[in-house]
Amino acid sequence: KQEVTQIPAALSVPEGENLVLNCSFTDSAIYNLQWFRQDPGKGLTSLLLIQSSQREQTSGRLNASLDKSSGRSTLYIAASQPGDSATYLCAVWETYKYIFGTGTRLKVLA
Amino acid sequence: DTGVSQDPRHKITKRGQNVTFRCDPISEHNRLYWYRQTLGQGPEFLTYFQNEAQLEKSRLLSDRFSAERPKGSFSTLEIQRTEQGDSAMYLCASSSRTVTNEKLFFGSGTQLSVL
Numbered sequence: 001k002q003e004v005t006q007i008p009a010a011l012s013v014p015e016g017e018n019l020v021l022n023c024s025f026t027d028s029a030i031y032n033l034q035w036f037r038q039d040p041g042k043g044l045t046s047l048l049l050i051q052s053s054q055r056e057q058t059s060g061r062l063n064a065s066l067d068k069s070s071g072r073s074t075l076y077i078a079a080s081q082p083g084d085s086a087t088y089l090c091a092v093w094e095t096y097k098y099i100f101g102t103g104t105r106l107k108v109l110a
Numbered sequence: 111d112t113g114v115s116q117d118p119r120h121k122i123t124k125r126g127q128n129v130t131f132r133c134d135p136i137s138e139h140n141r142l143y144w145y146r147q148t149l150g151q152g153p154e155f156l157t158y159f160q161n162e163a164q165l166e167k168s169r170l171l172s173d174r175f176s177a178e179r180p181k182g183s184f185s186t187l188e189i190q191r192t193e194q195g196d197s198a199m200y201l202c203a204s205s206s207r208t209v210t211n212e213k214l215f216f217g218s219g220t221q222l223s224v225l
Contacts, residue, residue, distance in 0.1 A: 004152070032212060043114075043201055043216035044153070051211070089152050093212060096166045097143065100152030 002027045002094045006101035013080055014109050021075040021104045023090035028068045031093040035064050035075050038087045038103070047088075048075070080108045112136075114217035116202050122223045123192055130188045131220045135204030142185050143214070144177055145201040146170065153201055159185060192224045 003026045013019055023033070032051050036044040048057045048064040050073070056065040063076040073090055087105045091098035115134040123129050135142050140161050145153035156175070158166045161182035171177075174192075179185040189196055199219045205212050 034214065036214075036216075041199075041221070043116075043218045044203075044214075046213050046215065049211065049213045091152075091214075096158045097155040098214060099155070100145075102150070102152045 002030075002092060002099045004090060004092055004099050004101040006088075006090060006104050008104060009102065010105040010107075012107045012109060015080060015082060017080050017108075018076070018078050019080055019106075021077070021088050021106070023073040023075070023101055025071045025073075025092045025099075027092075027094075028071050030068065033064075033066055033073050033090060033092050034098065035062075035073075036089045036091065038089060040087075044089065077106075080106075082108045082110045084108050114202055114204055114215050116200075116217035116220050118220055119218065120221045120223075122225065124225050125192060125194060127192055128188065128190045129192060129222065130186055131200055131202075131222075133185045133187070133202030133217060134183075135185070135202070136215055139204035139206045139215070140182065141205045141207070141212075142179055143203045143205075144185070144187050145203065147199045147201055147219075148197075156187075156200075189222075192222075194224050197222055197224045 007022045034049045035047045038044045050066040061078040066073045087103040089103040091100045117132045142159040144156040147153045159179040174190045177187045201219045203214045203216045
């Protein structure tokens with residue numbers, strides 16, 4: 001059974017810092033992995049999708065990497081801003097559905 | 111592209127009542143998902159439709175829960191005889207293997223409170 005773990009559960013950083021969020025999964029036979037952002041009381045917004053054949057994806061200040069063999073993905077956020085404050089979730093595709101981690105709650109201090 | 115729409119945004123009900131939620135996916139997406147999320151947790155899978163066919167249901171989906179997607183368009187999720195443990199955010203998402211390569215698009219969710 002696929003299990004997804006995110007560390008740390010919460011993170012507080014000063015504005016401008018570069019930071020890394022971690023995601024690990026137990027079954028390396030994944031089709032793809034997505035990183036999502038969720039603001040309080042809202043739905044999820046897809047940030048980056050990495051296919052199993054890819055090693056990384058970039059969008060603006062975000063870079064996500066995938067190492068299937070070790071069951072790990074990282075989300076790198078450069079030059080963090082207060083507007084980046086949210087919960088970040090990773091999810092791996094398992095036949096017919098995504099399995100989500102519990103998320104990392106990020107607070108960027110002005 | 112108007113995004114995934116969910117209605118209502120909030121629902122407060124008394125224990126024992128039935129509730130129904132609606133989800134309108136992005137029009138060209140043939141796959142539709144329902145998830146449930148409680149505070150501090152990631153979304154938990156409930157059920158999945160490909161067009162009008164319900165292809166997978168989680169064990170979380172007890173016999174009090176039923177979902178439909180008539181004609182492969184909008185979907186409804188009904189909870190009968192609600193219990194306080196049903197209080198959660200119910201999220202709908204859609205995708206398409208050919209259009210989005212399984213990238214999921216979520217609605218804003220329906221927040222259910224059972225008193």
